[in-house]
Every structure is written in structure tokens, then in C-alpha cells.
Amino acid sequence: MKVVNEVNWMIGGPQGTGVDSSANLFSQACATAGLWIFGKREYHSNIKGKHSYFQVRVSDKPIHSHVDEVHILATFEDSTARLHAHEVVKGGALIYDPTKITLDDLNLKSGVITLPIDFNSVIRHVAEVTGMEYGTLSLMKNTIAVAASMALLRMDMAHIEATLARIYTGRKAKLVAPNVAATKKAYEAVDALPDEMHDQFPYHLEPKQNTPKRLLINGAQANSLGKLKAGCRYQTYYPISPATDESNYLESHPEYGIAVVQCEDEIAAIDMALGAATTGVRASTATSGPGFCLMSEGLGWGGMNEVPIVLFDYQRGGPSTGLPTRHEQGDLMFAAFGGHGEYPRLVMSPATINDHFHLAFESFNYADRFQTPVIVLNDKFLTHSLETIPPFNEANLIIDRGRLATPQELEAAMADGKGFPRFRPDAKTVVSARPYPGQEGSPYWMTGDEHDDYGHITEKPETRKKMHEKRMSKYRLMLEQIPEEKQFSLNGDPDADLTLICWGTTFGVLEDALPILKEKGINANFLHYRMLHPFPIASEKILKKAKKLVMVESNWGTQMGHLIRMATGIFIPTQVVKYTGRPMSLNEIIDSVEKIVKKQVPPEVDPLTGQSIEKVVLTYGL
Amino acid sequence: MKVVNEVNWMIGGPQGTGVDSSANLFSQACATAGLWIFGKREYHSNIKGKHSYFQVRVSDKPIHSHVDEVHILATFEDSTARLHAHEVVKGGALIYDPTKITLDDLNLKSGVITLPIDFNSVIRHVAEVTGMEYGTLSLMKNTIAVAASMALLRMDMAHIEATLARIYTGRKAKLVAPNVAATKKAYEAVDALPDEMHDQFPYHLEPKQNTPKRLLINGAQANSLGKLKAGCRYQTYYPISPATDESNYLESHPEYGIAVVQCEDEIAAIDMALGAATTGVRASTATSGPGFCLMSEGLGWGGMNEVPIVLFDYQRGGPSTGLPTRHEQGDLMFAAFGGHGEYPRLVMSPATINDHFHLAFESFNYADRFQTPVIVLNDKFLTHSLETIPPFNEANLIIDRGRLATPQELEAAMADGKGFPRFRPDAKTVVSARPYPGQEGSPYWMTGDEHDDYGHITEKPETRKKMHEKRMSKYRLMLEQIPEEKQFSLNGDPDADLTLICWGTTFGVLEDALPILKEKGINANFLHYRMLHPFPIASEKILKKAKKLVMVESNWGTQMGHLIRMATGIFIPTQVVKYTGRPMSLNEIIDSVEKIVKKQVPPEVDPLTGQSIEKVVLTYGL
Amino acid sequence: MVSKLQTPLTVSAYKSEVHNDWCPGCGDFGILQAVQQSCAELALPPGETMVFAGIGCSGKVFNYMATHGVHTLHGRVLPFAVGAKLANPDLEVVAVGGDGDGYGIGAGHFVHAGRRNVDMAYIVMTNEVYGLTKGQASPTLGRGQQTKSLPLPNTNDAIQPLALALSSGYTWIGRSYAFDGKHLKEMIKKAIEHKGMALLDVLQPCPTFNDLHTAEWFNKKVKGEGTTMLPRIFNANEAGHDGAVKDPTNHDEVADKQKKAFELAHYHGDRIPVGVFYEIKLPTYVERMQAQAPMLIKYSPARVPYEDASHLPTTDLSKSYEEFMF
Amino acid sequence: MVSKLQTPLTVSAYKSEVHNDWCPGCGDFGILQAVQQSCAELALPPGETMVFAGIGCSGKVFNYMATHGVHTLHGRVLPFAVGAKLANPDLEVVAVGGDGDGYGIGAGHFVHAGRRNVDMAYIVMTNEVYGLTKGQASPTLGRGQQTKSLPLPNTNDAIQPLALALSSGYTWIGRSYAFDGKHLKEMIKKAIEHKGMALLDVLQPCPTFNDLHTAEWFNKKVKGEGTTMLPRIFNANEAGHDGAVKDPTNHDEVADKQKKAFELAHYHGDRIPVGVFYEIKLPTYVERMQAQAPMLIKYSPARVPYEDASHLPTTDLSKSYEEFMF
């Protein structure tokens, strides 16, 4: 049986030895061949030496999730082989270095093809051929592993060569030749395999013609581009994984005229962004859990002063420093309720890598329209995942700066001489007119204390009441003004027997799961929340109509489940959760849904509600 | 009609002119006479000049709330008279300075008795009599206003004299004589009033014999004493209203051997307390909203490292700097869900001033027992309210240090040589054994990263799962191990027609309201939550049994109402809320409940849930 | 570039209508007035001037100015102000705040602001107490001293703000006194005019809580050199201290001026020096930003165009898309 | 009082079993080893020694020590460590952390720790980058410099940590180099033995991200006075610098030593001084606390008794109740 263009490739190795570069090379080569990619990266909070790995799933058609079974495992040292060999399916292949490890030490399934490559001898050969130094070529192990994989998959070497030329440019162009030489050598090694072996290995990659142009991009990059498109021109940050990638990307593109300021801490990051935002610039900051904690005070100030600001929280395993480089959807409740006292904020989370671009773009419109902080919950998973996606659809993008002060209003304020009534509720829009410093008639005051129309401090109960109600009524505006399709979506058969509920980046795996479940006779759909707080109450009709609900979240407490109950009273006792720091794989989802349908999940009592629940806790992934 | 020992006295004036001292003098004099007091203070976030006032309600029997109608308004300048004259009831009295204000300018009800006192001339007289300087006596206005009030109320001068002697001791003892002289003069002025006037004024204070010993104390003081009794010996703080009073009190009592450290900020405050707690000392910190925000990261570390720590959050009007010296119950959601990721914390709030002592005491036991942060939500209202209460009942106080390491365990660790398995889940208690540094065999590691039994960093999925589940299961332990009567209480007739629901310091006003409602034919009881998070699920039976529920909270969003729905699905559409920064008065509660019973509250749609609600928004109080 | 008014306004044009609620005799009055006078004399356009303030009695300055006034968060006045200035360098940005705010909770930002050399003035009202929270010790109060509200003498050592500023990289460092209106005004003007990060520490009597260092105390004559009695506060510049670096590339001169400023900041004895302690001309943060992102020479970040008249986004990402296109 | 072991342990007794995951050639190895050697030579009881660490590559030190090891929060190592030391002064508390941790996000605590003079050593690993987050500029990297990971040259000026410590009131200030094991160990021992707050800044090569200041760079000979080539790193104490104040009450001596330390901290040229920059004996925070709360002389806060054998609370509040009793 030949399996064409459906393969899950994995490479692993100690951090700092080029695992990422191999995965990029492999992915790009496949992309060059018109194939579709989904790549997932796992690594430790460590710079060099700890185990990391990258899985690249390749397919004929767009894919948005990873799977656990591995078809080719490419390794060049012992630890990866030891840790992952058991994941290789029967009929799959292991590429390994026989000078580093003996197969007997591995927990290999029978029927796995093993391809020994003496990496060092290949490198020595290349060094000889090219006259380059052995030492400078040691990272070439990765290219060799990729090339051997490609050869096994019967992919033409030309794709690798083209990719190498694309990757190594400028000062690095001299690396193309040795890498090509190494590639050739690896192909030779594979060609030398006995024919039976080749025949046994069913996985083939074939170039796909007429594939439209696509981006091969990760979440952090898509997010950055969305921000630039939106006109964000002031970004603050303090280094933190996995948020830093976004700021690094922006920093590397001064040509857009964006000021990227590395701050002394996250308090400064949010406050500097707020200070910037008061001048009218579209400002934002990006951080992760520990830094997010330090921003709660500033966010409250933004809420009180009705400052449009967007905070991108790249969620990672918590609490505290937790699992700094692992995945979790753990910050939802904090985003919704962080900060003392009450102020309105909008919390959203992108569905896909493509949606990273779109939500990042929209978020600035929302911030301006509702004049209050917007929190976007990204996460480690898609931030570092690589996907081939159609180019961003720029057709319907519109900049909405919200309720800016009109020239008439500025003139009136000037004539009046008391300052601009920045916080006076507008009879129609509720949200007030906003001038920028520098506009004549613009001066007004801002304070985190309760204040009157002009921004002067007041403790008058009636003014307090008016202002607090004005601010809080933005929740109503958000629910009314954000189109329903931007709040949530029901995907799949609306009359399905089972409705999976998820939010944020769990979209992709459920999207991929539906057809497979269908094949298995399970008619499921899924309700995806993109807007999380205020709760999209319009979705209640779907929840009420659904035949059976299953909550799917990457956290312990089903945080979205709690928000659903808070707003609707609906309790969802069937839950699929994961909190090992690894994202949910496609097969885990399939398995758990099957278990649920087959009533194989034992009931337990939820201590927090006293209700009987059935909970599947996923644990796969190293 | 003579009204004996039921009076609501108010004094006001610019801040810094002694309003507090007058209220203390008045309260103490009444207390000396065996009467019961409830005093409430309102002031601006300002040092000198802005309007402040203090209401002291005096009664025959214990009282726990304030009322809005004023029986005597004592003033010595114009603004207070202007602002509050309309609050004086018919038959009440106004004490005023005729050189400062004319009665025509005031909005007095007819039938209010007016008592002019030329304060300066009294002071001049005293200066002459005592030979003291006029300037040093100017604050005596307060004594004069109190004395005139007391004279009107026909209270014997001896109570003031005794109180003055109690207040002015040591270097200040020389102030007794002039104050006594001023008191006499004020009594003379009142005696000089025409008899009809005296007859018209129905309010009398009469000493009550055989009143048992009581404390006249405010919430901050009661709280501090509870902490000292519990053995808290390390307190950190950064100045912030209204939390500072607690730390100031502790700082003034070095005789208990408590280290009170003023930190550079609230981040240092929580982290220093955590650092201290790792040595085994019972440590805590006290702050208010903005400072609480800065503590979220530290709290998460405490949750991750299972450090017993108690954080006292003195709630004030939010968000941001908000209303720094006003009341609100606005931090509940933040306390429950603050901080990224998931970790267990216990959130409680004291019911009364007496309960400030008891909850402060208990909280350290809970922190030790569950080895996780405990957050106590105090608030501006009771912190600064003065009440006569029976002495704290010390009879049942027990120190519970929780699961400390046993000598056997320490020895085993020593023999083993790998360090102490500080985080190994205990088969019985779940919570792990805890040694102190300095105990032989004690060394172990702590990290905010996920860790193994010894506290070493790990990213292993299975260890992560085990540890996360262990920590989160503390929620179950809290619900099981904290006695139900410490979690919530149903007060009044269990079969009442109406169940008011409140939390924290709203207890007192509902306690006082029940008998009055009964007189009005309304059979109400109230369900008080003392434990707020995890939600006391055992209270569900009461919620389900109640005939009609009314949520009563000092915030906009009925935060407890949301927690109730999150845990039970029960939505409470009838709501009494207040968010002007002023606490709810007894008569406001009575009025709103009557309105609800009489169905006078128009329905509206709650945007967050789409449900029809009836909401009474209270606004009384300057 | 910050623009100036063609026709200067009067001082009262910089006064808002908000009732001032400082205590009688508070040094903050002197500082507020000097700020307003400086604005008038420098002809700053109120609509293009932003006064950022911390939280404290001092912080209320924001509300008394008839310019843009921003009351930030306690200890955070610098990040807010820096954010605004970098987003729109055409605005005149002035930061003010208390000593607790700036040197206490704000110490981290204080240090790092020195590293950026943003072109703005930072005026700190140093009263040795946390005024608005009722008189706790601020970081400028000496160890062992006990002002009115302290239950026990202060356990912490005082900070040396000017030395700290020097070690942090501030390019203009000065001190003045709240009730020396003339000197104060001139110093504020210099701090604002300086191209770079300027710290002006202002000694500010707090008659309500600081009973040790009152206006009388500051005005007292004390022993000078020898036995002559001299005013406690003296103008170090008049006394010969020249803190201005002439040639920033001359390391010896820089080292010498820094050393002298350091000594002056640690001045020991009963007398207190005021004046310009240190001054140097170095590239501002905006200049550094512009060097890296030339588009920011033409537009401030707040004014980079990104939409057209019909609100379509105009940022062309095609170059960036290329990186990812397959 | 911190107690010492009767029988000293070997260095390996201070090594935990945890696998070390620093990059090969990282300067942190040298520092860790010197800390362990110092513990052994000072005969510190592992169970009574607490090593607090910040977050960063450097922070992992906590896990490699076989003493109590506490991995705190990024930038917060000082408050945690101070909390422990004040709660139980009988423990030996050592704080360690990265330069981003201590001088960046932690700068506020860094400054205020100087004001308290808590008796402990703080060792900072200065590698000019944020190692663990992949090489961004830390506050010790000079302006215009571009280490490996920076997309553009650094826009911020560097901090002068030793000068900052001086201005903040640290009572012992020194610098050493990660790969000069002997000097480093002696300096660590001095810092630990010093009664008061000690800062030891350690120059630490980060071969992975700092390609400007590598071990080779530090080892290079450079132009000294005249044209002779001298080792880049030189021992200032051997070269004559004596930073130790003999008489802390002698203001002139203090001023002189501070000035000299300041100059050394701003040392200009290609050479880098290491050694003790400044040292003075002043009352520690615990001594100040004890002066105010005499009970703390007898008991540390962690040991004040408050329960009896049957867990009844023993704190007698009756005196306090009297204040309120009517």
C-alpha cells in the first residue's frame, strides 16, 4: 500500500544542535513541492543540551493539527532515538547514527525500517570535497537527516537544493555548496538501501502541481503582520517566552516605522504603551503569564482612562514560571477578571494561524471603538507552530479609529476654555469623543481616580455612578457591535449528535477531527469561541439546542466551561482536558470522543460544583 | 415623645480639623456610659481641607450599621452645615457657628432645633481662663461641638471629663484642663437655651448600668489583634489607604516581637513575606487594590510552592486608584481568579468587626493547613468603622500548623541524602510534609517552575500532571475541611419568604435590618458568605430551598452572584447593589427590600446574561 | 520638534480651574507656580504640552495645570511619560512626582530612564515622607529620624537621589528648593530646555508631616566653613561648581565632572547645595530610534500614516509576505 | 547568629544531583564552583544555608546546590532573600542572579536593598545578555553594541552596577571574573563574611549569545599605561586600591573612599578592575530591628513562641485590649 503525501516526520536532538533549522528545511522543501504542512515544536526552558523535537506533518490538503504516530523519525544522536523510537509506526522508518546507538537499546516496533547513517563520515566527506573545515560543518547533521528523509520519501533532491539556496543567502551563501554535497551523499546512502526496504516503506511525497501560493508561517509572525497592517506603530516588551518572538520580528522590521521599545520590566511595558496610546498612536505590548501578572495595575488604569490598548498574552504553562516553553490555555479567567475593581475589557483568542493575522488586525479596531483594553490570548502552541496557509485575505480590512473628536467638538472646547470633555458620555455612542494632544482645543486630564467629564478628580457619588455605568456599559456595546461571526462559530453539521466546545487555538485540531469522526460514524460539530469575555451570550441558543456538549480545553479547570455556566447557567459535565503542557493531538481528540460516545469514561464528582462529571485527561506527548 | 438612647449623631468639617477626634471623644463618652456605638467615617483622598464627616449611632443595644437620618448635626464651619443640614430630621438639632453661616442659607427641614455657638469666643474664654495660647487651643472646636451635643442629649458632663482624661495622657495631659473648661462653657450655652427648645428635642442619652465590658474598636485594630494572637510575626507592607492602619498598628507594638517591614513596593512586600514564610514564620502582608495588583505574580509563586501566606486586601473603590478612601466590595473576582495559570487559593471575608479578629486568626491556620495563599478581603467600611463589641472570645482558639515534617521524616531524609521530599503528595493528607530550614535533613528546593517531589525543576508530563492535580485538589480539601459554619451562615427564620444574600461586611446591616423588616411584615432571612472561593457548594441547598433570593453587594456586577451561578447554575435576578463608594445604610436596605416586595422595581435586561433582572441601585451618602 | 507659541501666554493661562487642596504652607505650591511660570516663559503651547504626574500629594499637579495633565500610577510616571514622548516627540513632556513615587516604588524606572536619555524633564518633590498616605518615611528620610507620624524612628538609610541619577546616566542633574521661586523657575526651565533626560530634585517642606525639615529649618543659618553662620541652602554654581561637560568625547573631562558631581551629591555637613550638578550632551533616545528606523525621522510613531481617506489600510506588507511565500 | 560546622564538609557535599544544563563554556560553571568551594571553606551547614536565585540561566544555581535552594521570580531574588534573612537571621542567606534579573527588572529592589544593609551576599552574573530568553541586551550591554541575537545595535546605555550600589548604600562592593576561580572564591567568601549587604558583580562570559565579550576577549592583553600590553583584567586591590573604611564615623574618610570607589567603578579604558571597591561597617537591618523590638534579640521572628504544647495560643493581648476596653 502506497501512502502518498500523508506523512508525519519528526526530528529531535539536544537544544542548540539545529533541530529547528532541520524542521524548517524539511517544511520549506515540502512547501516548495506544493504540499501542505503543519509543524509543531517542543523544547525545554534551556539553551543548549536538553531534548527538543519538531514534528512536521505533510499532506495533500490543508491540515491544522499534529498527530502522535510518527512515520519517519530522524535522529543523529542517541537521546532522541531512545525517547521517541516507540512512536514510529509499523512500516515507518528510523534514521539513526549507528556510531551513537545500537538498535537493541531502542523500543522499536517490529516492522520499522532502520536506516543507519554515519553522520560524521558524511561530514568528513563533504569537508574533503569542499575543502571546508570539519568544525564549521558540524551543524550539517541536520541537512543530512532531512535529505535522508526526503530520499526515503522519494522526493526529488531539487526541492532541497532550491530550499538551501533560499535559506542561505548573503554572507551565508557559501554554505549552500557543502549542504548540497551532503544532501547528495545522503541520497546516495538511501539509494544504496536494498530494494525490499524501499518497497516496504509505503510513504511517498509527490510534488503537487497547481497549488496556489501559500505562506509558510508561524503564529508569532502572522500576529506581527496583522499588527503592522492595523497600523500599530508602538510596541513595548520585556523578553519572555513565548512572547518575545513577536517583538523580535517587529524589531527586525524598522522599515515600517514602528517604535519597538525593550523596557526594564513588564510594568514599564504596559505603562509605556499606555503613555504612548494617549498620544493617539496604536500601541500594544506582548507578554506571557508572569509578565501579564505585572500588567494588571496598568490595565486597570487603561480601563479607567478609556485608553485603547492591545495586550497580547502568549499563554504558556502556569502558574508562576511554570512550564515556560510549553503550551496551556490557562490565563482565561485572569484575562477576564484580572485587576482590582471593575472595568470593561474585551478578551479574544485567535482560532488559527491565519486568524492570528486577522484578530491582531481587528483588535486595534476594537480597542479604538470601545476605548478600553483588549486582551488577545495567544499561546505557545500556534506561536511556534508552522503552517502553510493561503495568503491573508486583505480584501475586507478597514481601519476603525472609533469615536474621535470632530473639528466642531475641538472648536467648541477651545471656545469654552475649560478643556476637552473627554469623558462625557456621548448620547448616541456612549463612548466619548477622543482628541489627541496636539490638536487645538485638545487638552484634557486623565486620572486613575474617579473623574468628571474633563478628567478632573471627583469623589461625588453621582458622578462616580455615571462614569462607572458608562464604562461598564461597554460590555453591552461589545456584545451588540462585534458581529456574531467574529464572536463564535459553529462548525460542521448544525444538527450533529455531539457538540464539542473549544476556544482559541484548539480550532484546528477539531476542524481536522470532524471528518475523521464522521468516518467513524460519529456525527459531531464544534462550537468555537473566539470572543471569550464578555461572554457571547448569543451562542446560548446553540448550547441549548445541542444534543450533547463536550468541553475541550487545555487547562485543568475548564475555564471556558465556567464562563459558560456563569453566563448561561449551563453546566457541561463532559470534559476533555489537557494540562501537561503539550497541545492536544488529532488522535487524542478522536480517541477521547470515541471513549465518550462509547460511554467508557467513568463518572466522578466535581468538587467545585458537587456535580457528577465525566472527564478525559489527555497526556500524550513528550 | 422622648427617644432614649437611640440617636444618630454627625460631625463634619474640613479634613485635618479634628473630625475624627471629636467622633472618638463622642463615642468614648457614650461607651463610658455603657451605651452601644456604631460609627462610620467618610473622608476624601486629601490631607487637609476637603470635607469629611463621621456619623456615630448610639443605642441601648448592640448595633452594627449606620442610618441616614441625622438627629444631631454638629458643625463649626460652613461647608458641613451646607452639605448635611438637609439630613437632619424634624425634631433633630443643628449645632452651628453663627459667625460662619446664616441659617437662611441652609436647606433645613422645619422643626429642626438650631443651636448657635460662637466657637471662637468659647476658645478665647478658655484661653483667658487657663492662660494658654489661643492658637494651641483652636482644635478645641471639636470638644465644644461634642460637649454641646452631649448637653443637648442630657448626658452628664462627667462622661466627657472622664473621656478627656483617658485620651489626653502623658505629654498631652495638660490639654485636659482647657478641654474641660470648654466643655463646661458648651454645657452652659446649651443650658441657656429656652426650655421649650429643650422640650422640643426628644433625644436623650442615659447611662446604661450593668453593661458588660466591651471593646470600642475598628476593623483594622481587630484584624491586627487577630494576627498577633495567631502568631503572625512577620508583616510587610507598602503604604496604601485603607490598608496602612493595620501595619501602623502592628508597627506600634514592637513588644510582641513582630517584624514589620515597610517595603519599597508591593512586589517586594509579597515576595519578602513569601521569603520569610519559607523559614516557617507566620507571615503576611496587607494592601489595597493597586498594591494587590502588583502581588499577583508573587501569589502564584506561593501557590506553586505551597507556601502558607496570608494576604489582607483592604478593598476600596476601584478600578485603578479609583476612590482611594471609599468603600467597595470590588475585588472578589480578582481575588478568586487573579494570576496567570491555575493554582489554589482560599478567599474569605470577615462578617463583622468581631469577625475581623477571628478570621484573621483562622486565616493563618488555613494557610498552614492547605499550604497555599489565603486572601482575606477586608474593606474600607469596617476598617474605619468604630463599634462597641464584646471582648473577643478566645476560648476556642487553637493554633494549627498543618502538615509539618515529623522527626522521623526528617531523619529519613537525612539518611537518604537526596534532600527532603517537600512536595511528595501525602497518601492521607494530600498536602505534603513541610520542614523548616535549620532542621536537620530539611534542605529541599523551591521553584515557580514545575517540579518534582524534591523541588527540582521538571518538564516531564507525568510529574506535571501529578503535581498540578495535587495542588488543585486543595480546593476539595478546603471544602471538606473548613467547617460549614465558617463557610456561610443562614441568619434569621430559615423558612423566611425572602432570602437576602451577602458576603463580607454587609453582614451587620442585614443583621440589623431583619427585625425592622419583620415589623414591617416582611419575613426575611439572610445567607452570608464568609468563604468566597472555592464556592461553599454546601450552601446550594439553602439557595434551592429559598422562596425568593435577593443578591446584596457593594459592587456593579454582583460578583458573588456570578460565583454562585458559576458553581450552582442559579441565577439571582433580583439585586441590590451600590457602587458610589459609600456603604449601604440600614434604611437603604429596608427601603430597597420593601420596593422589591412591593414589586416596584422595573425589570431590565442584563446585557451579560440576556436575562431579565430587577436591580436596585443604592446611592445615598455624601 | 516641540514648537513654541508665537505669542506667549500669561502664567494664569497655565492654571486650571480645579480647586487646589494641598495643605496651607505646602512646598508644592511653590513648585506648581514655578512650573507654570516656566511654561509661560518658555512659551509652551498648552495643547502640545503634557504634564505627567505620579500618585501622591505631589501628583495632583496634573490637575492644576491647564495643559494636558495625566495622573499616572504610583511610581510609574516615567514609563508613562516616556511612552508619550517617544510616540510623539513633537510634544513637550514633563514628568513630576513625589519622592516616594520616584525614588521609592519607582526606583527601577528611575534608574532605567537614565539609560535612555529621553528628552524630558523630571521634577521630583522631595519631602522625605509619603504625604498622601499620611506621613510614612519616604526613601529620602535619614535613618534614625522620626517625623511626626512614625511610631518608631526610621530603620532605612536614605537614598542619594542625585548620586543615583549620576550612576544611572541622567544627562542633566540639578537640585532646587520649593520656596526659592526664582532659582526654582530657572532650574525648571533649564531642565525642560535640556536635550535629554533631566532630573530636578526639589526640596519640598511638608508642614503637615515633616516636622524635622520645615521651611524654617531650611531657612536657618548654619555653620559654614569656619564659624561664620551662612544660609543652609547655597547655590553651588555661584560657589564655583560648574557641572557642564564641554566636550562629551573627552573622557577625562567627563570623569572629572562626574566625580565632582558625585562629591556634591554626597555633600556632607549642615549646608545643602542647590544648582546644576551635572550636564552633558548625548544622543537622545529619539535620535537613536531615528538612526535605526529612518521613517521615524519623517514621522513620529504617532503620525506614521497607515490608512487612506476611506479607512483602507495602506501598510504594504508584500515585502514581508515574500519571506514566507511558497 | 549563623552557626558553622564543627567538621567542614567537602565541596562535593554542596553539589546536588541535578543534571547541569548550562551551555559548554558558560561562565556560570566557574561561579557555581566558587560558591560551592566558599561554602565548604566557610563550613556552612547545608541545612542552615539558603541560596536564593533569580530567573535566568544564572537562576539555575539554586538547583545545583545541595543547600536549601530557592528559585524565586524574575527580578525578585532580593526581596525573597531579605524576607528569609530577617525572619531568621540564624540562617546563612546568599542571593544570586543574572544581570537582567538584578539590574534590569530588579533595579528597584537592588537600590532599596542598599538602604537596609541586610547581612547577606548578593552575587550577580553579568553576561550583558538575557541568556535564558535567547540573548536580548541586558542592562550591562553598552549602547551601540550588537551581540549575536540583536536585530539592531543596542539603543540603551549600560548601567554602572558598582556605582549604583555605592549610591544605594551597599556596605561591601566588589567585582570578580567567572574564570578566575581563586580570586572569585576569595571574593565570594569576603562577601558572605561581610556583616551587611554585599554586592559581588561577576563578569561572566556567555559563549552562546555574547560574542563580543568572550573568555578570549577577557583574557586578551591590552594597552595599559604607556604602550606595554597588560592583562585586561587587573586586581585593583593589588594595584593599590584600598576601599575599606577604617572609621565609619569619620566623614572625610568615608567621603574619600566613596569617591575613589566611584572613580574605580567608572574606570575608563580597555582594562577592567576587579577586587573590593568599597567596604564599610554599619549597623545591619537586624541590629536596627532588634534595637526597636528587644524581644527580637532573644528570638528571631521565626522563633518567637506563640503556642503551647496543646496548641493553645500563648500571645497575651490583655495590655492591648485595655486600650479599647470600656
Ligand SMILES: Cc1ncc(C[n+]2csc(CCOP(=O)(O)OP(=O)(O)O)c2C)c(N)n1
Ligand atoms: C501601587 C500603589 N501603592 C500604594 C499606593 C498608595 N499611595 C498613594 S500616594 C502614596 C505616597 C505618596 O508619597 P510621595 O510619592 O512621596 O508623594 P507625596 O504625597 O509625598 O507628595 C502612596 C504610597 C498607590 N496609590 N498605589
Ligand SMILES: Cc1ncc(C[n+]2csc(CCOP(=O)(O)OP(=O)(O)O)c2C)c(N)n1
Ligand atoms: C516577570 C518575568 N518577565 C520575564 C521573564 C522571562 N525571563 C526568564 S529568564 C529572563 C532573562 C534572564 O536574564 P538574566 O537575568 O541576565 O540571566 P541570564 O539568563 O543571562 O543568566 C527573562 C526575561 C520572567 N520569567 N518573568
Ligand code: SF4
Ligand atoms: S501632606 Fe504635606 S505634601 Fe501633602 S499637601 Fe500637605 S503639606 Fe503638602
Ligand code: SF4
Ligand atoms: S545561554 Fe549563555 S548564560 Fe545561558 S547557559 Fe548558555 S552560555 Fe551560559
Ligand SMILES: [Mg+2]
Ligand atoms: Mg513625598
Ligand SMILES: [Mg+2]
Ligand atoms: Mg544575563
